Amino acid sequence: MGSGKYLIHAQKKYGLENFTREILYIFDNPDLMYAKEAEIVNEDFLSENNTYNLKIGGFGGFDYINNTGKNLYGMNGKTPNVTADLARGRATQKTLKDEDTGYATRIYKKISNSLKGRPGRFAGKCHTEETKRIIGEKSSIHQKGIKNSQFGTCWVTHYEFGNKKIHKNNLDKFLSLGYTKGRKLK
Numbered sequence: 001m002g003s004g005k006y007l008i009h010a011q012k013k014y015g016l017e018n019f020t021r022e023i024l025y026i027f028d029n030p031d032l033m034y035a036k037e038a039e040i041v042n043e044d045f046l047s048e049n050n051t052y053n054l055k056i057g058g059f060g061g062f063d064y065i066n067n068t069g070k071n072l073y074g075m076n077g078k079t080p081n082v083t084a085d086l087a088r089g090r091a092t093q094k095t096l097k098d099e100d101t102g103y104a105t106r107i108y109k110k111i112s113n114s115l116k117g118r119p120g121r122f123a124g125k126c127h128t129e130e131t132k133r134i135i136g137e138k139s140s141i142h143q144k145g146i147k148n149s150q151f152g153t154c155w156v157t158h159y160e161f162g163n164k165k166i167h168k169n170n171l172d173k174f175l176s177l178g179y180t181k182g183r184k185l186k
Contacts, residue, residue, distance in 0.1 A: 006111070007052040046106065054107060155183035 001011060001021050011019055024040075027033040034057075041057025127135070145151060154171060156179035157163050163183045166174055171181065 002052070004052050004054070006054070010052065054110060154181065156181055157184045 001007070001016065001019060025033075025036055027036065037057035039057075041053050041055075043056065045051060046053055046056065152168050153165055154168050155163055155165055156171070156174045158177070158179045164174070164179070175181070
C-alpha cells in the first residue's frame with residue numbers, strides 16, 4: 001500500500017479497508033519507473049489536499065526534509081554537542097517558516113495536518129469524572145509536602161510593584177520593604 005510515514009499513519013487511523021491500491025504502469029527497469037513518477041507527481045500534484053506525497057516524484061529518499069540545503073540538526077552528526085545541534089535546528093526551522101518559501105510551507109502544513117488526531121494527542125478531549133478523581137488521588141500523594149513545587153513559598157504584594165512569589169524564609173525581609181502577605185488579584 002506504500003511506505004510513507006503519513007500514509008501508514010492514515011491507514012491506521014482510518015482503517016486499511018478505506019484505502020485502495022491501483023497499479024497504473026509496469027516497468028522493466030527503475031529508470032523508466034522513476035521518470036514516469038516524476039511526470040505524475042509534480043508540483044501541481046503535491047499542491048492537492050488528497051495526496052500523501054511530500055515531494056516531487058522520481059527520486060525517492062528524504063531530501064524534502066532538508067530541501068533548502070540547510071542542515072536542520074547541526075553538521076551532519078559531525079559535532080558531539082547534540083543540544084547545540086538541536087537548538088541550531090530549531091532556529092533553522094523557524095527561519096524556514098519565516099521565509100515562507102512556499103515549498104517548505106506546504107511541507108510543514110502537510111506534516112501538521114497529518115499529526116492532527118494522531119494517537120496520543122489530547123487536543124479537543126476532556127477527562128471523565130472518574131479519571132479526574134484518580135488523578136486527584138494520585139496527585140495528593142505525589143504532590144505532598146516537599147515534593148510539591150510550591151512547598152515553602154508564599155505570595156506578597158506591594159502597592160507599587162504588585163504581586164511576587166517568594167520563599168517563606170524571606171518573608172520578614174519583604175514585609176520590612178512594605179510588602180503585605182497575600183496576593184491581590186485585579
